[in-house]
Amino acid sequence: MSADWEPGHRDPWRPPDDDRGGGRRPPSSDDGSNVLGAGRVAWLVAGAVAIAAGTALGWDADALGAIVTPPPYIRAALIGLAVAIALVLLLGALNRIAGDPEDAGRARAGETPRDIGAIIRGVRFVFLAVAALAAASGWLLGHPLPLVVALVIAGVDVLETSFLLIVVGLRQGR
Numbered sequence: 001m002s003a004d005w006e007p008g009h010r011d012p013w014r015p016p017d018d019d020r021g022g023g024r025r026p027p028s029s030d031d032g033s034n035v036l037g038a039g040r041v042a043w044l045v046a047g048a049v050a051i052a053a054g055t056a057l058g059w060d061a062d063a064l065g066a067i068v069t070p071p072p073y074i075r076a077a078l079i080g081l082a083v084a085i086a087l088v089l090l091l092g093a094l095n096r097i098a099g100d101p102e103d104a105g106r107a108r109a110g111e112t113p114r115d116i117g118a119i120i121r122g123v124r125f126v127f128l129a130v131a132a133l134a135a136a137s138g139w140l141l142g143h144p145l146p147l148v149v150a151l152v153i154a155g156v157d158v159l160e161t162s163f164l165l166i167v168v169g170l171r172q173g174r
Helices: 038-059 061-068 072-098 103-108 116-141 145-172
Strands: none
Touching: 038 061, 038 145, 061 145, 072 116, 116 145
């Protein structure tokens, strides 16, 4: 067995140029390398709350009926607002997924061409747009199922992409 594969060969918190073995430095709060920042934890909590709200709303028929069938002018406003939000989210997703036009030049030069975090956020925007359209269809049809589905889509997507962004942050911190 070579020394590179032995367990405990390297201390993961020592710098790579240290005589005692390479690794990475522990994250500190003053250098901006904190992967689990308040914003990422807030997104995780928001995703969990959306899933819990969708589940709770699905069990309470009276509350669900009040949310699904408000007066017609409020329903029309909610439909329009949800469609507008979906369009804004889709435009934001296209911008993030398309990336910077200068990325193609960097890819040819051998540099890292894309920011994977931006792509993940773009995918998040696509799923949030789908959730907004599902909510709009729920108000349009006057049926509660699309609203519950919208909350579950949004919650699962936010949780999933938040975890992906944390993993990407950990991987880039090496």
